[in-house]
Amino acid sequence: MIATSNSPTAVRSEDSHIVRPWQDVTAIGQNEATVLKGSSGIYVKDAEGNSLIDGPGGMWCVNVGHGRREIIDAVVKQMGELSYFSPWTMSAPVTTKLAQRLASIAPGDLNNVFFTTGGSTAVDSALRFVFFYNNCLGRPDKKQIISRVNGYHGSTYLSSSVSGKKSEKAHMDMAEGLCHFISNPKPKNRPKGTSVAQFGDMLITELEDKILEVGADKIGAFIAEPVMGSGGVIVPPEGYFKRCHEICRKYDILFIADEVVTSFGRLGYHFASKDVFGVEPDMITTAKGLTSGYLPMGALLISDRLINNINASTNEYRAFTSGFTYSGHPASAACAMANLDFFAKNRLLEHVRDIAPYFATAMNSLSDLPVVTDVRVVGLMAGVECELDASNPDEDRDCAFASKVDEACQDLGLLVRPIYNSCVMSPPLTITKPQIDTMVSILRAGIMKAAAKQ
Template sequence: MTLQQEPVTLTEAATDAKSHLAEAAKRHLVMNFTPASKYRDDELPVFVRGEHCSVFDENGRRFFDGLAGLFCVQLGYTHGAEVGEAVREQLATLPFQTTWSVTHPPAAKLAHKLAQLAPGDLNRVFFASGGGESNEAAIKLARQYHITKGHHTRYKFIARRVAYHGTSFGAMSLNGMTDVRKMFEPLMNGVRHAHNTKRYRRPEGETEQQFTDFLLGELESLIVQEGPDTIAAIIMEPLQNAGGSLTPPTGYFQGVRALCDKYGILMIADEVITGYGRLGSWFGSTHYGFQPDMITFAKGIASAYVPLGGVIASDHIIETVLDGPVGMFNHALTYGGHPVACAAALKNIEIMEREGVVENVAQLTPYLAEKLGEVRDKHKKIVGDLRGDGFHRSFELVTNHEAKRWETDPISAADFVGKHLNPALAEVGLLCRVAIDAEGNPLVQVSPPLVMTRDDIDELADLLDRAFATATREAGL
C-alpha cells in the first residue's frame, strides 16, 4: 500500500497524508503493548502537536495529557524549541561520538551534573538509551561487582510483586507482573519476588508500623531462605508504578537499607519514573530518605524529548570494578552517552532549575491531593482507593467496597473499562492510564507534566469527574 498513487498539489498531499496516517500506522507500525483491536476496528488517535499540558490530534482536538506521555514529559510540550536549539547546536558541532575510552563535552558535563543532584556518593554515571537498558546495565554491574570481590555465588536478585522494570531479557526477569513475563519464560535464573507496599486490602486496624514490620520480616525471611551469600541486589522503585502508585510505609526503605548492609547486598533504586521531580524531589530515594547503591533512570532526564537513560552508581562499586581483573565495567552500548541526547538532557535540567519545576511539584502536591480527593468522594460508588505521592496518583475502582473488589455482576471490569470508561475519557479529552490490575480491579492513573498549574489541576479533576460520571451512568452502576 502507498499513501500517494499519483502527483498531487501540496494542499492535496497534506490532506491525503492526514486522512491516511492512522491507516498507515495500522498497516505498517507495530505499536507498543497495543491490542489487536487498535490495528483493526478501533479508532487510532494521531497526535500531531503539543502545548503545555495538552496534545492535539490531526483533527485539531485538544486532549489534556494526564500521563505526561508515559510518566516522562516533565516540561510538558512548550519547551521543545529551546531543547531543540541545544540539539541543533550539538548536531552542527559533533553529531556523534562514543564514550568508548573517549568522551565529549555533553556526556562529561551531564555526568558531573547528575553526580551533583544524586544523593550521597552516587558519583559515577553509565549512560544508556532507556529504562530497560538502564536496569539491564545495573544487573550486570551488580554481578560484576560481586564477582570482582570473589563472591561468585551472588547471582540472585530480589524485586517486588507486580513491579515493572522493563521488557529486555534481564529487566523482564525482574518484573513481578506475571502476564508480562510468563510467555517468555524461562528467563534469567535466580529472581525472587517479595511483597510490595500496597496497603489497600491489608488487615483492618493494622498500623503503619505493623505493616512495615511485616514487609521487612518477610523480606529478611526470603533472604535467609535463599541464602544471603547468593543475593546480589534488591531492586525497588521508591514509588511503585505498576499496581497503582504504591507508596512506602514509614521506615520501610530505611529497613531495606539496613538489611542490605547486614547481608552484603546491593540496593538498587529504579527511578525510571520517580527520578527528575515526579515526587517533588530530584530523586525519589532522596524524597523518602534512603541511600541506594545505584539509581537507574530514564524518561524525565530529557523530558522524553530524546531517548536517554542510565545508572548512577556509588564510587565504591565503580572503583571495585575498575580495580578488578577485567579492569573495566564489562558492558557497552553504541548509543550510551550519545552527545545529542546528553545535550538535550543538559538543557532539560537547566530549564527545570530555571523554572523551579521540582519546587512546583512540591508546592502543588497538597492541592492535587485535595482536588483528586474531591473526585474520589464524589464517586464513592466506584472509587475504592486513591493513593500516590507528588504528581503520581492512582484510583482503584471497586463495586464491592466491603470485599474491596470489582464484581462481575452487573458488569465485568473489562467491559466497564472497554465499553464505558475509556470512551468516556476520550469524550472529555483526557489521556491517562487505565488498566485492570493483577487482582482484577480497574486502575486509573494520572501522572501529568510537572509544569502543571493550579488551573491545570482544576481541569484535570473536572475531566476525571465528568468521565467517571458518564461511565458510571452508561454502565448502569
C-alpha cells in the same frame, strides 16, 4: 491511548506495519489509536484539532511539558556541531558536562554515570553490574535478585525477569532462577485487622525471611521503585524504603533504586531516594524525565563505594563489558542539559513541592464517588482505583471499567492512563492549580459517565 470508534477523538490507525508495545499480534494494523499531531505545554492535539490534557505526561516522562523551544533549539544546535561520537573511545563536552551535573545532583557518592538508551537498558545494566561486581569480588554465587510483585522494571530480558507483573509474563520466557518476588507493599491489600504500620513491619519481616531462606551469600541485589509506577502508583507504608535499605546493608546486598519514574521532579526532587525517603542507594536507574521524553536516554548511577570495592579486589580483569552505540549520545545529552536548565530557570522542583498538596486534595476529592475505592497520591503522581462492586471485586471487569473511563475522558478532553483497575495521572510538572481543577473535574465526569453506562 486507544480510543473507540464512536469516540470523536478516535482516528483509525493505518499503521499496518507497526508492531506496538504489548501488541496483540492477531490485530496488527487493526488497532484504533488516537493520532496526535501536535503538543504544547500540558496539552496534546489530536488529528482533528482537539486539545487534550496530557494526564499521564506521555509515559510519565514529559516532565517539563511539551514543545519547549529551548530544548528543541539545544538539540538542533548540538546536532549541527556534533551528531555522534563513539562512547567507547571518544568523548564530547556536552556528555562530559551532563555526567558531572548528574553526579553533582545525585545523592551520596553516586558519582559514576553509565549512560544507556532508556529505562530498561539502565535496569539491565544495573543487574549486569551486580553480576560483574560479585565476580570481581570473588563471589560468583551472589547473583540472585529480590524484587516485588507488581514492580515494573522494563522490557529487556533481564529487566522483565525482575518485573513482577504476572499478566505480562504469560507467553514470555524469563531468566530462570534469577529473581525472588516479595509482596506488593500496597496498603489497601493489607490483611484485615492490620494497621498500615503493622503491614509495614510484616513486609520488612518478609524481606528478611526471604534473604535468610535463599541465603544472603546467594542474593546480589534488591531492586525497587520508591513508589511503584506501572504497578498502579503504590505508595508504601511510612519508612518501608529506608528499612528495606537497612536490611540490605545488614546482609551486604546491593540496593538498586529504580527511579525511572520518580526522578527529575515527579516527587519534587531530582531524585526521590534520599530527599523523600532518606536512602542513599548503591545504584540508581533513571530515564524518562532526564530528557522529559524529548529524546531517548537513560542512565545508571553507581556509587563510589562499589567502584572502590572492585578496584580493591584481586581480580585482574575488571572491564565492565557492557555498553551501547548510543551511550551518552550528544543530542540526547544536549537535550538533558537543556531540560535541567529548564528545571532550574523555572524553579520546577519548588513548583512541584508547592503544588503537590493542592494536587493531593483535588485527587482525593474523587473518593466520594461510589466506584472509587482507593486514591493514592504522592508528588505529582496519582492512582484512582475503581471497583464497580467493592464487596465482590472482579479484576477483569474493573480493569475494563478503567479503560472505559479513559475513553470517556478522551471525549471530554483528557488523556488518562488506565493501569489495572486504576486511572493514573502524572501530568507535566508545569501544571497550574486551575489546570489541576480542570483535569480532576474531567476525570470526575469521565468516571461518572463510564459508571452510568454499567
